[in-house]
Amino acid sequence: MTAIAGPPRSIAARLTGSTVGRRRTIVDRVMRGLALAAAIICVIPLGAVLAFVIGNGISALNIDLLTKPPKALGLGGGALNAILGSLQMVPLAALLAVPIGVLGAVYVAEFGNRRSARIIRFSADVLVGVPSIIIGIFVFTFLVLPFKQFNAFAGSVALAVIMVPVIMRTTEESLHIVPNSLREASLALGVPVWRTVFSVVIRTGLSGILTGTMLAFARAMGETAPLLFTALGSRLINVGNFAKPMDALPVFIYVNARQPNELLNQQAWGAAFLLLAIVLIINVAVRARSWGRQIG
């Protein structure tokens, strides 16, 4: 992050020629060039993915894709089942995950003693790294098998389990940044602790909390594996019935990508475009403010 200028060229250096040998200069230039090249290499795939998804996806976008459920043999039909499914399961997951994540972070940040904070933080960090497919197995055993029913609620729970540790850790960080003086001032005025937390601490750290929540939301939108064993997927439109299977955009993409039917492949690209648009818009919106501050 710091850009430090190289050694100043003294008068003596300028008179006697370079202060640094030719070979070292060449190595310096070449390696710096390589570093630039590496950075460009990183960005090329992003461009490629975006280009193909936008290119193929836009041509697949039509009114049918957005408003109709799948049809037999791919003749017409669309992704409405998946769109509605994602728009129901992910918000429900957020509804479950946000209170737990935020309030749990409040506990760790405000009340926890060192040992309990460490244990909780450690658990959250480990949970963040658990492969999402294992979370799918976990929720299958508790919420699908005993009820002998694949259901969308289990899907939301699986997504919530993925979101909770992420929200908890980012919220905790946001709360730590809030200066103690604010807390002390509030308490000195006689405001009870719980009120202090809500009205002062959380309110101050709100943008950071929102950032973490939105990023977790975007991640949950794109998750496929945990839904395969919980919500299963459905070719039918399912609105509001969380006790039954429900489709979702990522599942739709996964199923249609492998079809031999080109019409269905096209629908997969269309759905990928929708999904990517949602995810990237959230990410850009959330991070743009902080980047603006960094540049300007």
Next chain:
Amino acid sequence: MSAVPTPTPPLGPRGLLGGSGSRLPDLVFRGGTGVFAWVVVAILGLLLILLVLNSRQVFGQFGLSFVTGTDWDPVAGMYGALPFIIGTVASSLIAILLAAPIGILTAVFLAELASRRVAVPLTFAIELLAAIPSVVYGLWGVFVLGPVLKATVEAWLVGTLGWLPIFAGPPFGIGLFAAGVILTLMILPTVISISRDVISSVPNHQREAMLALGATRWEMITRAVLPFARSGIVGALILGLGRALGETMAVTMVIGNSQRIPQSIFDPSQTIASQIATTFNEAGVGLQTSALIALGLILLVITMTLNVIARLLVWRVAGPVTEAA
């Protein structure tokens, strides 16, 4: 991604409740939030218990030979995890071998060499790479990357190095190598952002000392900054590795789904995660399901261990770091 000092609760060790008497609503509040916090611990605990309990059947029957067995044959009732362990490790290894040089160089570029006007949008773009869902990578991998790899990189590698068994053809695009390349793309953002944080936190006096001795920019980086940040960078790589090991959808779509041990990097293969993804919903109740859950347990143990090691390494250099996404 920020580095914050080790957090202690504000206002003393008893936190907001300090030394004053506690009032009932505040006690309830503290208790309530505490419950939510411990829920996370409970979930992790339940997860581990569940995995262990359900793996008992297959470990009971096969013991450690489940881990070393090379045969996965549900029809004959034989279960050996080695092909998937190898597939998982091999694909992730390819990813790390490709991501390490590219990622570290890029992190160096962003942290040391680029001006703010270049670094910020570039960082923005790389973080967007991390936001792309796995299944979209998979879709792109099947229809775009696979054929491109087959025609270019794989053809060239087989042409020049095909006499080595590990590079033996024929290359079909889809396979272990394609999975490794896709994983590289997916873990680059992790490697880069953590490395960049770590590099940024190297104290300036290290840099200044090196420059004062007459080093070029590059020498300053390789001789002062990187050695100082070394353990943190290794931590970043291990975190990236942990990510790669657990990736499911993109890998499932491009790895070829074969249950044999791959001989060449262009062979089809299967990771633990992709094996679970393709067969869990139809796995026979009992031994086969137990075997798949045992696979999951093995994966979890590996990723957990790597995560812990990685965080310790990163903390040593840069302080506690949280990944926001």
Next chain:
Amino acid sequence: MNILSKRAVGLALAAILAGCSSGGASPTAQGTPGTTPAGSAGPSTPVPPTGDVTLQGAGATFPALLYQVWIEKFSEAYPNVAINYQAIGSGGGIKGITQQTVDFGASDAAMKDTEIAALPAGTKILHIPTALGAVVVIYNIKGKDGNAIKGLKLDAANIAGIFLGTITTWSDPTIAANNPDIAANLPDTAILTVHRADSSGTTNAFTSYLDAVSPDWHTSVGAGKEVKWPVGNGAPGNDGVSGSVKQTDGAVGYVELQYAVVSGLGSAQVKNAAGKFVAGSSAGVTSAANSVLASFPADFRQAPIINAAGDDAYPIASYTYILAYVDQTDATQGQTLVAFLYWALTDGQKEEKAIGYAPLPDSIDQKAIEELHQITTGGSPIWP
């Protein structure tokens, strides 16, 4: 300690949801019980009840394209009925019906004795055949002239060799011997075999064929829904296999005929027991099925029909089944299921030829319709 665990909350919520169901082993129905009481003097053909009903089915990808068409047409006739069929493979269908996470399962491979023994105690399962299909060998080969190869002929030894990995390129002389007219155009391209990554009735049929025609295959691999493939890539579902073959030059796989049609890939003509090269077709499997009618088992668990006698018979044919419990715990669902199955066995049969499946032979169709009378709910038959 009063841990308000998420799990407890989740279980409570789920219990509330499940409590809205019949509380039994069958998943919930969405509407009022049917107005046509079972056993009453109702119509002579079973119809679904009134009120919204949803059926959940899962299983084989082999008939999935057919079932999608059936479900659409049935829902046009009865708009209050919604059927969700998830094609997750025959193994998944068997597992689903065993664990009762679905209302009906589907599989081309009849349930084995061990699988039947794993059903919940006291339950009995019915195999209801719905269609016949051909397992064809699809290929994607770009010829030396740059055009796609068409009209490939393969015999049993070719197919076994390809899938065993002993035949590795398309220019192999044993393949050329069967294809004199296109032999010059067959390229040196490496053969990539694609097989099923999931548990599959299609695999069962195909490997039964290989098991019967190749002693090498019999000793080293065998037959079944999942086998240890010596070479090749795996892909999930008939759709995945055809998609995978379509995406790779030089690839070959095995799928149900309609997937070949849908993907536009060529399917090989296979040499049958009479020595003739026959393409997969509705007529070919009908001929094969007719030749073994006499030995059709009483419990309907017919193995794949391999190398049937007759000049027109296609050598790899398979019935496909819907699996349903004899005793339906939910009257509404049961009534809907019987109505759907009856429709499938009557009107539905007419749809099959158009999309590459073969209708059931008349005698089997009759027997299957007879089977429907066995389905009961609460002890009394739904369709007496």
